[in-house]
Amino acid sequence: MAQIVFDKVSKVYDSGHAAVRSLELEIRDGEFLVLVGPSGCGKTTALRMIAGLEDVTEGKLVINGEVANDLSPRDRNIAMVFQSYALYPHLSVRDNIAFGLRVRRVPGEDIAKKVAAVADLLELTEYLDRKPAKLSGGQRQRVAMGRALVRSPNAFLMDEPLSNLDARLRGQMRSEIAKLQRMTAITTVYVTHDQIEAMTMGDRVAVMNQGKIQQLDTPRQLYDKPANLFVASFIGSPPINFLAGEAGALDGLPVVRIGDFTLPLRDRGAALPAGKCIVGIRPEAFQLEADGSAPGTIRAVVDLVEDLGANLLIHMEVPSAELVQPGVVGHDERVDSTKLRLRVTVDGYLKLSRGDTLTLSVNPSAVHIFDPVTGVAL
Amino acid sequence: MALVTRRQVAFERLGLAAYLVVFLAPVAWLVSTAYKPARDILSSPPRLWFQPTLDHFVYVLSYMDVGSLLRSSLIISIGSAVLSLLLGVPAGYALARSNWQYAKGVAYFFLLIRMIPAVAALIPFYMLMRDIGLLGSWWAVIIMNTMFNCAFVTWMMYSYFRALPRDLEEAAMTDGCTPVGAFIKVSLPAARSGVIASILFCVMFSWNDFLFASFLTRLDSKPISVAVLTAYGINDVSWGAMGALAHFATIPIVLMALFLNRYFVQGATNGVQ
Numbered sequence: 324m325a326q327i328v329f330d331k332v333s334k335v336y337d338s339g340h341a342a343v344r345s346l347e348l349e350i351r352d353g354e355f356l357v358l359v360g361p362s363g364c365g366k367t368t369a370l371r372m373i374a375g376l377e378d379v380t381e382g383k384l385v386i387n388g389e390v391a392n393d394l395s396p397r398d399r400n401i402a403m404v405f406q407s408y409a410l411y412p413h414l415s416v417r418d419n420i421a422f423g424l425r426v427r428r429v430p431g432e433d434i435a436k437k438v439a440a441v442a443d444l445l446e447l448t449e450y451l452d453r454k455p456a457k458l459s460g461g462q463r464q465r466v467a468m469g470r471a472l473v474r475s476p477n478a479f480l481m482d483e484p485l486s487n488l489d490a491r492l493r494g495q496m497r498s499e500i501a502k503l504q505r506m507t508a509i510t511t512v513y514v515t516h517d518q519i520e521a522m523t524m525g526d527r528v529a530v531m532n533q534g535k536i537q538q539l540d541t542p543r544q545l546y547d548k549p550a551n552l553f554v555a556s557f558i559g560s561p562p563i564n565f566l567a568g569e570a571g572a573l574d575g576l577p578v579v580r581i582g583d584f585t586l587p588l589r590d591r592g593a594a595l596p597a598g599k600c601i602v603g604i605r606p607e608a609f610q611l612e613a614d615g616s617a618p619g620t621i622r623a624v625v626d627l628v629e630d631l632g633a634n635l636l637i638h639m640e641v642p643s644a645e646l647v648q649p650g651v652v653g654h655d656e657r658v659d660s661t662k663l664r665l666r667v668t669v670d671g672y673l674k675l676s677r678g679d680t681l682t683l684s685v686n687p688s689a690v691h692i693f694d695p696v697t698g699v700a701l
Numbered sequence: 702m703a704l705v706t707r708r709q710v711a712f713e714r715l716g717l718a719a720y721l722v723v724f725l726a727p728v729a730w731l732v733s734t735a736y737k738p739a740r741d742i743l744s745s746p747p748r749l750w751f752q753p754t755l756d757h758f759v760y761v762l763s764y765m766d767v768g769s770l771l772r773s774s775l776i777i778s779i780g781s782a783v784l785s786l787l788l789g790v791p792a793g794y795a796l797a798r799s800n801w802q803y804a805k806g807v808a809y810f811f812l813l814i815r816m817i818p819a820v821a822a823l824i825p826f827y828m829l830m831r832d833i834g835l836l837g838s839w840w841a842v843i844i845m846n847t848m849f850n851c852a853f854v855t856w857m858m859y860s861y862f863r864a865l866p867r868d869l870e871e872a873a874m875t876d877g878c879t880p881v882g883a884f885i886k887v888s889l890p891a892a893r894s895g896v897i898a899s900i901l902f903c904v905m906f907s908w909n910d911f912l913f914a915s916f917l918t919r920l921d922s923k924p925i926s927v928a929v930l931t932a933y934g935i936n937d938v939s940w941g942a943m944g945a946l947a948h949f950a951t952i953p954i955v956l957m958a959l960f961l962n963r964y965f966v967q968g969a970t971n972g973v974q
Contacts, residue, residue: 337800376871396874403875409868413890423876426886470876480875 325387325401325477325510326352327373332382334368334534342368344534345382350478353508355501357525359515360557365534366514370480373512374403387477397426402471403480406487408463410455410470417442417451420469427474441473444503461492472503478510485520497523518558522546530554552649552698555603555691561636561666563691567645568602570595570692570701579692582644584621588687595701601649601693606636606666608689611673612682623665625679634671638664639681649698735944742940757941758948765928767949774908774924774950776839781846782903789851790896793858794884798867808859814852819912822848827916837919845917846907853906854899861895862888897964901957908954925950 327350334343343365350356358366371377372384375396384391391399410419417438424434442448445465455463464484471479485493501524504511515521521528522542529539538550549555555563568581577588577595579602612620623639646663667683692701734742736753796808830841865888873883911926929946
């Protein structure tokens, strides 16, 4: 059991690259915390600092009330599951799982018992005598989990443990890992770039970008109340739409104008500062309206329809509004060349084709307003 | 991809057969010489049919202490292999895991040592060994061979350890190992095919070495590679005796290569696992 605290922790590599900048994060005892962000955001570095595999350049890393900056990995009693699994190729599954116990000189009988229990839990019993090279990807992943589980460590660290699995297996293991964590109630820090894993597995999720935490919250809150443009754009699939807007008032009620359209923001308690803003609307927040002239609606032209089965994802042109792509998505993942279109998800059984003009309304509570300069949610 | 036709296969086989004949002809000549009666050895054209004899073996075994020659070869080969590995494996590992920008250059420098003409190193080494009183002992040859072999082992293990993911050692350390423990318990066994291939190369190089041994050993410490030459008499060359001695010089190394063949190939192609 462990509580892990980053107290203004920074990591600067010899090359001068600052991977983590003054990180403040408290991971509660027994919590499943997900660190999510684009590649190069510092999430893996943060995880490796907990494991003791990276030095802390500045600040304090506190594990169970004790400053752990200078503790060697072996003295932290923390188990880590690597992206590559890092199974010892020369050892059988049994010996892989038992390795940590042997190193710590646990008596042989106890080792045998613990290995058998873990193998049973992870359904690895029949593979115990195989070498890792003779296992499938999913089985290797489970051995890596077993190696961590068997030690009853203070905390589990997982570095993108599912990224080498195919989609179906990934979905299965996602729920398995979450279940195991709940069962053992061992503090778990899970690093991923996959926002679906982040949303489905974590008690809390820390969204990171450029070495800093952008928002630390429950998955629901991240989705409903993104703190800034980055979080709004990173969480949610298909991604959120951003439109250039202008906040103002109409008949004393707050509204936001997007090109020719005026969206009422009835639910908003706090007044919006008038002026330019960026409006974020998730693809699933739109509804189709039959009446083309109803107030508070947006008219758009279908450009492309992607049939996702249950839903259609339509890419639409909005002639009288400006779609924007604030430069906040991870630096290497930005796609500037594609033409910006409004993404809208609708019922999969609608018959739509290119060139159709649709009228869309938006649930006012699903409209996110951001400051165009700072990117902070208003 | 086009299917390989029967004709292509036939051509390939034919080519391989020709290749084998070229490489194996001297070996066949050597082997047959050992069993040929003396008068048939130099007959031209060579006689393919002859009455096999063991006379040359009887001669060699009665006039030479083959056991002692083999023992010398073995001591020199094993001694040099052990020393080369003791020095070369940790050095290769250190270079592979070093973050120093010139580590790769250093590794290639070690490979370069292997390329030094052996004769060039021999003369200063000879004088050095004479001055410290090791000339004529097994140690002199072992150290000389170690110099060359260790450089090669360092370079080979460097590439082996480079191919081994760092994750393995990090996993071992989070599992409770010290950095040295991670090296001994995980990296070393994980790279064992590289280690075995290194042993093979070292033993082969030293076993087959003629130059160093012929200069640095005495009569009682001389290995079999040098002894083969004693078949060169003053007046004539005893080809039969040489063929018989060559049997003793070749068979151990061929057997070793046969048994450890797969590591040898892995070592040459640098496969890990």
